[in-house]
Amino acid sequence: MDNLIDGKAVAAQTRDTVAKAVAALPITPTLAVVLVGDDPASQVYVRNKIKFTEETGMRSLEHRLPATATQEEVVAIVRALNADAEVDGILVQLPLPDHLDSNAVIAEIDPSKDVDGLTEVSAGRLVLGQPGLRPCTPTGSVILAKAALGDLTSKHCVVLGRSILVGKPAALMFLEQNCTVTIAHSRTENLPVVCRSADILVAAVGRPKMVKSEWVKAGACVIDIGINRVPSVKRPGQFRLVGDVDYRKARSVAGAITPVPGGVGPMTIACLLRNTVLAACDRREIDRPEILKI
Numbered sequence: 001m002d003n004l005i006d007g008k009a010v011a012a013q014t015r016d017t018v019a020k021a022v023a024a025l026p027i028t029p030t031l032a033v034v035l036v037g038d039d040p041a042s043q044v045y046v047r048n049k050i051k052f053t054e055e056t057g058m059r060s061l062e063h064r065l066p067a068t069a070t071q072e073e074v075v076a077i078v079r080a081l082n083a084d085a086e087v088d089g090i091l092v093q094l095p096l097p098d099h100l101d102s103n104a105v106i107a108e109i110d111p112s113k114d115v116d117g118l119t120e121v122s123a124g125r126l127v128l129g130q131p132g133l134r135p136c137t138p139t140g141s142v143i144l145a146k147a148a149l150g151d152l153t154s155k156h157c158v159v160l161g162r163s164i165l166v167g168k169p170a171a172l173m174f175l176e177q178n179c180t181v182t183i184a185h186s187r188t189e190n191l192p193v194v195c196r197s198a199d200i201l202v203a204a205v206g207r208p209k210m211v212k213s214e215w216v217k218a219g220a221c222v223i224d225i226g227i228n229r230v231p232s233v234k235r236p237g238q239f240r241l242v243g244d245v246d247y248r249k250a251r252s253v254a255g256a257i258t259p260v261p262g263g264v265g266p267m268t269i270a271c272l273l274r275n276t277v278l279a280a281c282d283r284r285e286i287d288r289p290e291i292l293k294i
């Protein structure tokens with residue numbers, strides 16, 4: 001049964017489209033990445049973000065600070081990037097070390113450069129239905145659902161999870177696609193029943209394999225946003241990635257399903273690149289490229 005949604009392939013396509021859009025622009029968009037500390041997972045993500053930025057014909061700047069950096073030092077970098085007219089996008093890799101206030105850092109980002117879609121202005125525009133920069137993981141999830149289903153109008157979308165970074169914006173973005181949206185969470189009664197009513201089930205809770213195959217309606221489209229690191233049984237001392245969905249069993253019920261890894265993760269980075277182009281266009285009053293429409 002070929003019901004796998006190949007996130008790697010759709011991400012490669014998305015990056016291709018971004019590269020075409022960049023090639024047609026009169027300018028070269030620039031993404032600045034700020035990395036504080038030496039969390040190994042963050043290092044890998046940042047390396048990939050920079051690699052793909054350059055592969056799509058854009059410029060990248062990298063600012064690395066030690067884990068001991070102060071709030072003032074991080075804020076000073078963000079302010080310098082705000083003031084730098086060459087910089088179109090600013091990404092502060094999260095999580096920041098515990099002693100730093102990430103909300104206060106994000107609040108410093110010039111909303112016109114907010115390629116993560118995390119500032120109050122970006123969130124407000126999403127709520128108000130105004131154009132803006134949308135968060136990357138929810139955008140990637142919508143693109144994957146559309147790759148599987150085409151038009152999403154009137155589908156019942158259940159978003160499991162209400163986090164600020166993922167669940168809440170994902171719900172609003174599926175609403176923008178004319179879905180009927182339910183947000184389910186830890187206090188929802190009869191979670192399995194609610195999830196089973198979904199045509200599109202978006203799992204964003206951060207609990208490994210929490211969503212069982214019995215929670216999935218036959219033929220539903222399952223978008224698994226979870227990136228959970230669990231100890232590997234085969235390789236002691238190592239970790240493997242699992243999603244929020246019991247993928248192996250759910251795959252035999254779902255009409256379409258994203259794997260982890262190889263699902264939403266690669267799309268998150270592709271959508272960051274897309275946002276960098278959109279930010280560059282908006283900032284310079286160039287029309288957004290038609291090919292980047294969702």
Ligand SMILES: Nc1nc(=O)c2c([nH]1)NC[C@@H]1CN(c3ccc(C(=O)N[C@@H](CCC(=O)O)C(=O)O)cc3)C=[N+]21
Nearest residue numbers: 045092093094095116136227261262263265266268269
């Ligand atoms: N300011 C900010 N923006 C982010 O968007 C952001 C962030 N901070 N901090 C961390 C999270 C996480 N995130 C991922 C991106 C790609 C994969 C990805 O490509 N995953 C691969 C596997 C990679 C692996 O093996 O670790 C996959 O799912 O196939 C996963 C997770 C972006 N994040």
